[in-house]
Amino acid sequence: MSVSPVKRQKMESALDQLKHHTTVVADTGDFNAIDEYKPLDATTNPSLILAAAQMPAYQKLVDDAVAYGKKLGGSEEEQIKNASDKLFVLFGAEILKRIPGRVSTEVDARLSFDKEGMIQRAKRLIDLYKEVGVGKDRILIKLSSTWEGIQAGRVLEAEYGIHCNMTLLFSFAQAVACAEAGVTLISPFVGRILDWYVANGDKKTYEPSEDPGVKSVTKIYNYYKKFGYKTIVMGASFRNTGQIKALTGCDYLTISPKLLAELSKEHVKLTPTLSVKEAQACNLEKIHLDEKAFRWHHNEDQMAVEKLSDGIRRFAADAVKLERMLKERMFSTENGK
Secondary structure (H helix, E strand, C coil), rough: CCCCCCHHCCCCCCHHHHHCEEEEECCCCHHHHHHHCCCCCEEEHHHHHHHHHCHHHHHHHHHHHHHHHHHHCCHHHHHHHHHHHHHHHHHHHHCCCCCCCCEECCCCHHHHHCCCHHHHHHHHHHHHHHHHHCCHHHHHEECCCCCCHHHHHHHHHHHHCCEEEEECCCHHHHHHHHHHHCCCCCEEHHHHHHHEEEEEEECCCHHHHHCHHHHHHHHHHHHHCCCCCCEEEEEECCCHHHHHHCCCCCEEECCCCHHHHHHHHHCCCCCCCCCHHHHHCCCCCCCCCCCCHHHHHHHHHHHHHHCCCCHHHHHHHHHHHHHHHHHHHCCCCHHHH
């Protein structure tokens, strides 16, 4: 049904309506997008930081990170690692000047199967934020939702009061384990799940309500609300606005600038599709997963196994690209190169 121009002017945009029911988070490292769409929180990852670090507007942050890495000294590898961590924190600190809430900063994906390594790197990032005057209450540390990552999140939350955002989450088993670990927030992916089903099945298009990524997040949300878990559900990785609108009412949704722009131009009536009341009435049984049960249940979901490993490889590859860029900045002018 078409909406008359007069009514369209009076009706709030889909983005504004969404903000009444769901906390909107900007999935970007670009400050301009954050200024424009005024989200509560923002998320970053190695891919986003890599893209932003190549923009002319952010070269001072890159230069500052390079200077920091050199100042700390050590081997070439240590200097690059310190510069990389510093760059993530400098971007995060700048983002925090533009939002009232929290920023998510990701631990190196190459540590995804190293529980202690993730704990130490998370503590290091929190210390770096402290150095620039940012308290841990405004940071979410992003960890891969491997068994080791989830257990690292459990320790960071319980022993150090460090809030965690569990990313690369594709299976129900991952979501259950995260809830049992008591982490602050999970980022179940939507678009990457759809990508897998389109690539591996006969069906190439889905209505939003039948979208396998939307259905995955809906089940996780309903499970959390039915059994009273406090962990925030933040849908992530969207391919279109239909997926976002189909998850209206979810705790948080993290959205790219491109889709935020599309939502701001749409004027359709949004109705919450997720609610605590409906979740509590749904037919789900509570389950407990120790390590053996987690690994089995996750392994039974072929899509989740493939997308988790693929996601870790992609983030790790972008971390390597970022380090190469920093290495060039730090050492290419030395020794007459």
